[in-house]
Each structure stands twice: as structure tokens, then as C-alpha cells.
Amino acid sequence: xxxxxxDVIIKTVSRIFTPFIQIFALYxxxxxxxxxxxxxxxxxxxxxxxxLLVITQGLDETRRRFSQKLDTIFCSIxxxxxxxxxMLCLIIGGNYLDYSKLSKILPVxxxxxxxxxILGVEIGVGIGVMAxxxxxxxxxxxxxx
Amino acid sequence: xxxxxxxxxxxxxxLVLLCLYRGVFGPTVLNRLAGIxxxxxxxxxxLLLMGFIYGRVDMFVDISMVYSILNFIGTLxxxxxxxxxxxx
Numbered sequence: 001x002x003x004x005x006x007d008v009i010i011k012t013v014s015r016i017f018t019p020f021i022q023i024f025a026l027y028x029x030x031x032x033x034x035x036x037x038x039x040x041x042x043x044x045x046x047x048x049x050x051x052l053l054v055i056t057q058g059l060d061e062t063r064r065r066f067s068q069k070l071d072t073i074f075c076s077i078x079x080x081x082x083x084x085x086x087m088l089c090l091i092i093g094g095n096y097l098d099y100s101k102l103s104k105i106l107p108v109x110x111x112x113x114x115x116x117x118i119l120g121v122e123i124g125v126g127i128g129v130m131a132x133x134x135x136x137x138x139x140x141x142x143x144x145x
Numbered sequence: 146x147x148x149x150x151x152x153x154x155x156x157x158x159x160l161v162l163l164c165l166y167r168g169v170f171g172p173t174v175l176n177r178l179a180g181i182x183x184x185x186x187x188x189x190x191x192l193l194l195m196g197f198i199y200g201r202v203d204m205f206v207d208i209s210m211v212y213s214i215l216n217f218i219g220t221l222x223x224x225x226x227x228x229x230x231x232x233x
Contacts, residue, residue: 010221014221017217021214024210024211024214028207028211035203035204035207036204036207036208037207041211045211045214048214048215048218051218051222052218052221055218055221055222055225056221
């Protein structure tokens with residue numbers, strides 16, 4: 001079990017630093033098709049922000065803000081977004097994750113629909129990876145209780 | 146200008162080797178931690194120099210920023226582990 005740190009420098013720096021990490025993770029997720037990155041990488045950075053909070057502020061404080069129940073819900077939402085978009089393409093009449101078929105229900109061209117579909121899948125993967133990383137880390141910290 | 150970046154990058158690679166010596170043969174665990182942290186900082190600068198050499202520094206800024214964030218969190222995690230185990 002991780003206790004809270006006594007050092008005021010580490011606590012303050014990490015508290016100021018965490019929002020910037022999360023904004024940078026969102027940038028990596030949203031900008032993933034123009035630059036290095038994408039859903040998985042952005043999710044890992046987002047989870048690293050939570051791991052930094054657990055290390056410096058203690059597990060109890062972090063669980064008060066972001067509980068385990070909420071973590072499970074986020075994990076399920078991420079998987080649901082990913083497989084939901086894939087199954088939606090399957091239902092409309094294409095292959096699994098065939099984004100260009102999304103232009104039948106969205107008022108855009110096929111190329112734009114493909115870009116939007118990739119963005120949606122990346123958001124789903126990012127949410128799922130963030131939740132799973134936080135859950136694995138808190139399992140390791142508490143010894144699987 | 147690319148020649149200059151190449152020379153600076155090679156010099157930094159030599160400095161990484163010196164830090165690696167401290168990381169492998171360090172007398173105590175804190176020496177190893179400081180050596181590995183210094184390697185991370187030098188790797189960040191080497192990545193940016195590679196970006197200048199290839200002419201795509203906008204891509205390499207993202208990579209080096211992620212590297213610095215993970216280096217910071219990793220150093221803190223190892224320090225926390227040593228504090229919890231009471232080895233220092």
C-alpha cells in the first residue's frame with residue numbers, strides 16, 4: 001500500500017504537472033493521424049498521469065477522486081466504443097471496421113467518414129487503455145486485494 | 146549546420162556511455178538511479194537533434210516530450226519503491 005509522501009516539493013510539482021500530462025495525452029489521441037501517437041500511446045500517457053497521482057498523493061486520495069467502480073465503467077466504455085463502431089460498420093453492410101460505409105448514416109463523403117471513424121476508434125482505445133493501466137497498477141500496488 | 150548537429154549528437158552519445166558506467170557499476174543504488182535519470186535527459190536532447198538532422202523536428206518534439214514525462218515518472222516510482230522498502 002502506497003502512503004502519501006511528506007515532501008512538499010514533489011506533492012506540489014506533481015499536482016501542477018498532472019493537468020499538463022493529461023492535456024498532452026488528449027493532444028496525442030486527437031492528433032494521432034498527423035504525428036506519432038494514436039489511441040494506445042495517448043491512453044498510456046493518460047494512465048501515466050494517474051500513476052503519478054497514485055505515487056505522490058497516495059492511493060486513498062486518488063481513489064477518492066477516481067474510484068475503482070468508475071475505472072471499471074471507463075474500461076467497459078472504451079471497449080464498447082471500439083467494438084460498437086466496428087459492429088456499426090458491419091450492420092450497415094461493410095466489413096468489420098470498414099469506416100467508409102459510415103457515410104451512409106453521416107452526412108459526409110466517404111473519405112471524411114473514414115477519418116471520423118478512425119478518430120472514434122482511437123478515442124475508444126485511449127479510454128480503454130487508460131482504465132486498464134490504472135487498474136493493473138492499483139492491483140500491483142495493493143497486492144491484488 | 147547538419148554537420149554541427151551530428152558532432153554534438155556524437156558527443157552526447159559518448160556522455161551517455163559515461164552515465165551508463167555509473168548506472169552499471171554504481172556503488173550504491175542511488176548512484177545508479179541518478180545515472181539512469183541523466184541518460185534519459187541526454188536521450189531527450191539526442192532525439193531533438195535527430196529531428197533537426199532529418200528536418201522533421203515537429204514529429205520528434207512529441208516523442209521527446211513523452212520520453213521526458215515517462216523518465217520523470219519512472220524516477221519517482223523507483224524512489225518511492227526504495228522509500229517504501231526502507232533501503233535508503
